[in-house]
Structures are given as structure tokens and as C-alpha cells.
Amino acid sequence: MSSLAAEPIITLDEVSRVYDLGKVQVPALNDVTLNVANGEFLAIVGPSGSGKSTMMNILGCLDRPTSGRYVLDGQPVDELDDDGLALVRSRSIGFVFQSYNLLPRTSALENVATPLMYQGVGRKERLRRAQSALERLGLGDRLHHIPSELSGGQQQRVGIARALVTEPALILADEPTGNLDSHSGAEVLELFGDLHALGRTIVLITHDGAVAAAADRAVHLRDGQIQEAVRE
Amino acid sequence: MKVTDLVGLALSRLGTGKLRTALTMLGIIIGVASVVALVSVAEGATAGISNQLQSLGTNLVTVSPGAVRTGATRGAAGSATTLTLADATALAGLADVQAVAPELTTNKLVVVGSQNETARVVGTTPGYLPVFAYQVWVGSFLSQSAVDNNLRVAVIGATTATNLSLTQASIGSTIDVGGLPFELIGILQPKGGTTTADDQVMIPLSTAHELLVGSNSVSAIGLSATSQDAINTVSAEITSTLEQRHGITNGVDDFSIATQAQLLGTVGNVSGVLTLLLAGIASISLLVGGIGIMNIMLVSVRERTREIGIRKAIGARGRDILSQFLVEALALSLAGGLIGIGVGVIASFGIGTYAGWGFIFNPATVAVAVGFSLIVGIVFGVWPASQAARLDPVIALRYE
Structure with missing residues (x-):
């Protein structure tokens, strides 16, 4: 564990995010300091309103902290402009969403290939890589199905394939089992366990302690602050 | 991307x-x-x-007589009889003029057998053919010798031929123009454009002067310039030539010039x-x-x-x-x-x-x-x- 701690993939240093609603300032994250080691499987657990979504947006480089430092994969990202953040998302982050967020009317294959398109990978190469990612997740016979033709569990697996296809440093999952029945949910968590075993760094954000139990470590978020760190 | x-x-x-x-x-x-x-x-x-417009004649310049002045009253343009055959001959000598066609126009009854019509009769010279871009269908057009010898020969337009049932076979036959017998020597191809252009009878200018009008004037002079670009030069030359011939010094011309270029x-x-x-x-x-x-x-x-x-x-x-x-x-x-x-x-x-x-x-x-x-x-x-x-x-x- 010490070797992993020596090379953190995420460093949050006193990160705060305050929403400016004109007359009132709403703090959503308050001086959060957190390290995630390379290859770690971390759960961030908290009830709604705890700042989970803000945490996800900051970690996912969709939003910038109001103050504090954020270093992802060796790169300070708190000062990057929109294009810079887009580049970090493209190269270093794979998102898995609660509601899958697949492109509608677009085949599983094209969905998984799309992140590679934004990296400038040629069409043949990206379709090849997308196909192999889908095959690894057991969707080899669903390549040309569009999302509405797939079950929730299958859609989420397409989503995971899309997150994996760019080989990102970080996989960021936001309530990945929230829309799934318990069987499919368990399958998805098992999948994360397998990915973790292969050395992937995974941050899973959830309100569900049972889901968080799949992770190595869980941190609890309440009122925008980290409450405790639990190591299993 | x-x-x-x-x-x-x-x-x-x-x-x-x-x-x-x-x-x-x-x-x-x-x-x-x-x-x-x-x-x-x-x-x-x-x-x-x-x-x-092109079918009216290429690079056409038309000179018309001016108006008759009686005291302070000015008549309609073309009412004067100031242009003559001699004017036309003089204009033919200008540098950029390709062909000249003086014309004397009148309306006469044309009779062929039992058929007749009142047709435009144009007394003119061989230059009429190139100036107004006509082509002969059968027979021949008026020759210079026909003009020189006041021959009673006639060439008719395509529409006139149809109206009077004249065909190839009719060349050499006699038609009656204004009560006088003329030998039909040619029929022109239709050229389209204005409807009147194909409905006319052409006879030598000298014959027209002698038999039909009895004066030395012409009703218009058509000229074709050597090129489109020469039209303006030709117009200027015509003006100075005619002013000189008519003794005009005050700039009030007794003729007017219309060119294809203006129309175009x-x-x-x-x-x-x-x-x-x-x-x-x-x-x-x-x-x-x-x-x-x-x-x-x-x-x-x-x-x-x-x-x-x-x-x-x-x-x-x-x-x-x-x-x-x-x-x-x-x-x-x-x-x-x-x-x-x-x-x-x-x-x-x-x-x-x-x-x-x-x-x-x-x-x-x-x-x-x-x-x-x-x-x-x-x-x-x-x-x-x-x-x-x-x-x-x-x-x-x-x-x-």
C-alpha cells in the first residue's frame, strides 16, 4: 500500500466550491483534502445534498474549484481553461453515469467509439477498439443495437465500455447502479471489482453504503466536508 | 476532430x-x-x-430625314425629303462602312393572278441584302445593272410569297406592282424578327423613282459598319459628311441617326x-x-x-x-x-x-x-x- 500511496493519481488540497447565486453564496464543498492512489478503488459516500455531485463535477473536470488545488495524474487542473479541461476529460477520465448517458439513436459500437473520435483516432481504428472493448464486456453480439434496444444492465455495460476505451487514468462512476435492479447492479459492481483487480483506478460516488462496500476504501461526505476515512 | x-x-x-x-x-x-x-x-x-435585334441587320446604322420646318412649326421626324441617292453614294465612300442601302418605301397593291395584297414596296440597291441581313432563298437579288438600267424586276419577302402563293416555280413570272408589270427574279428566306420584315417587295431604287414616286429623295439610308466597335466612328463620319453636303453649320441637323448599339x-x-x-x-x-x-x-x-x-x-x-x-x-x-x-x-x-x-x-x-x-x-x-x-x-x- 505504501508504494501506491507514493504515487497518488488524485490530489485534492483544501478544495472548496462555492455557488454564487447573486445575493447568496452557497458553499457546496468546504476545504476538502483527499488523495487517491494509483490503482485504488475508492467510494465517496454521502446523502443527497452532501456535495457528492459537486465532488463528481470537480473530480471529473466538468467544473473548477473556487479555491484549492487539484492535481490529476500529475497535472494541476484547477487553472485550466475550458479546452484544457476538455482535453483532460478526453485523455484521463472515463465517466460512468447513473442514467448511462448514451447517445440516443446511435449504435453501441458508435457510442463506445465516440470518445476516440474526440482524440482524433481514425474511424477504422476506433471502431476496432470499441468492438474489442464491447466484446470484453460480453456485448459482442450487441454491437449494432441502439440504446433503446438494450436492457439497463446492457446499457450500463456499454457505458463502462465507453469509459474504458480510451484507457483513462481514472474511472469516475456516479451512482452506476442507481437505475439498475439488484441483479444487474451486482453484476456492474462485480465488473468494477474485476477492473480494479486489473489495476484500474476507480472512484465510485454513491449514497448507498452497500454499494460502497464493494470498494477498498470509503470516505463519507456530509455538508461539503469529509467526515471520516475508513480503510477496510 | x-x-x-x-x-x-x-x-x-x-x-x-x-x-x-x-x-x-x-x-x-x-x-x-x-x-x-x-x-x-x-x-x-x-x-x-x-x-x-440582330436579325434586323448586323452593325446597322440607319439615317432618316429630319422634320419639315414650316416657320416655327416642326413636322414629324422623317417627314422631310432631304436625303437623296447622292447622299447614299457619298456615305458609301466612308472608311468603316461595309455596305449602304438607300431605300424609298411606299405601299402599293401587288396583284398575282387572282390574288392581291397591299405590300410595302421598297426601292433599293444591291446593298440592301447585306445591310439588313437577308438571304436569298431562290433566284437572285437586285443586281447593280438592274438598278443602273431601271429594270422592272422584283424580289419578294417570304411572307409575301406565301400570301400570294408564289413558289420556286414562279421565278421568271410576271407580277403586277402598282399597276405595272414586274418580272419576279427572287424570293428571300424568312428571317423572323419583326413580322413586317418578310412581307415586302423590293425593286431597283431607280425604277421606284421613275415609276412610283417621281422624286429623287430616299426615305432612309441603311448602312452596315465594318464592326460593332466602328459604329460610333461611322455615326460621327456620317454626321460630318451629311452636314457638309447639306450645308449645315449651326448644328441643327436635317437628319437623324439611329444605331443598333443604342437599341442593344x-x-x-x-x-x-x-x-x-x-x-x-x-x-x-x-x-x-x-x-x-x-x-x-x-x-x-x-x-x-x-x-x-x-x-x-x-x-x-x-x-x-x-x-x-x-x-x-x-x-x-x-x-x-x-x-x-x-x-x-x-x-x-x-x-x-x-x-x-x-x-x-x-x-x-x-x-x-x-x-x-x-x-x-x-x-x-x-x-x-x-x-x-x-x-x-x-x-x-x-x-x-
């Missing part, structure tokens, strides 16, 4: 909503088609008029205005089509807010989103433009065939129409596209 990827995205998007795509393109199709068709109509009409110029001006007007009207429909595209693109950006959020989350930059929507708008307008050109070309072919000036296809119009539809796509696509590009991914992802 590669251009091919952008085009692929745009085409697959347009393919998913075919009815919407078609309806959106319809505005551009109508706009471009009407630009192409109306410009073609304007050009066709202009070419038709120019052709008719006027026609050109009118048709230019006509083309501009029609193109203007057509451009309005193109504008409306463009607004239609903008409308649909704005709706599309709103509908696809979540898609934009997803694309941004998985690595799209603002400019990738901008290009995606812009290329979509361009594809809409360009496809509409190309179909519009097809429709416009078919329409102008139909109209041209119906109106009789044939099919006029101007590549410049097509280039302008394509360029215009591209500009429409960019102008009306850029705003919706930049709206899409500026969306905050956090908000867009939460959008339902």
Missing part, C-alpha cells in the same frame, strides 16, 4: 429525421431554384430580344434591371429559407442539450460541438442548394422551351446559388452552433 468525422456526424443526423430535414431544406430548395430559374428567364428574355444598350440596361429585380425577389425566399434553418438548428440545440453535455463529458471541446452543428447547418443548406439547382435548371428548361428562347444555362448563376446557400448555412448556423458550444457541461448533463 477530423472533417470526415464531422461530415459523417452531420449526415447521420440528417438521416435520422428525414421529414424534418426535407422540410427544412425545402426553404433553401425553393430559394435557390427561384434564383436559378428567374435569372435564367431574365437572361433568356434578353437573349431573345437581342436575337431579334437600352435592351441591356432594361434586362439588367429585370435580372436584378428577379434575383432580388428570389433572394428573399433564400433568406426565408435561411431563417428556417436557423429555427430548426436552435430547436435542435435545445433538444440535444443532454447529448451536448455527454459529448463534452467524454472529451469534446467547445469547437468540436461548434463544428458539429455548423457542418450540420451547412449540409442542410448545401444539400438544399444542390437540389434547388436541379429544380431550377429543370424549371428554366421548361420555361425556355415554352417561351421559345431555348435552354439557357449559366454556370455563374449556379456558382452564385451554391455560394449563397453556403453563406446562408454559415450565417444562420453559426449562432445556434455557438449556443451549443457554450453550454456548460454540468448544466447540460443535468438537462432533461
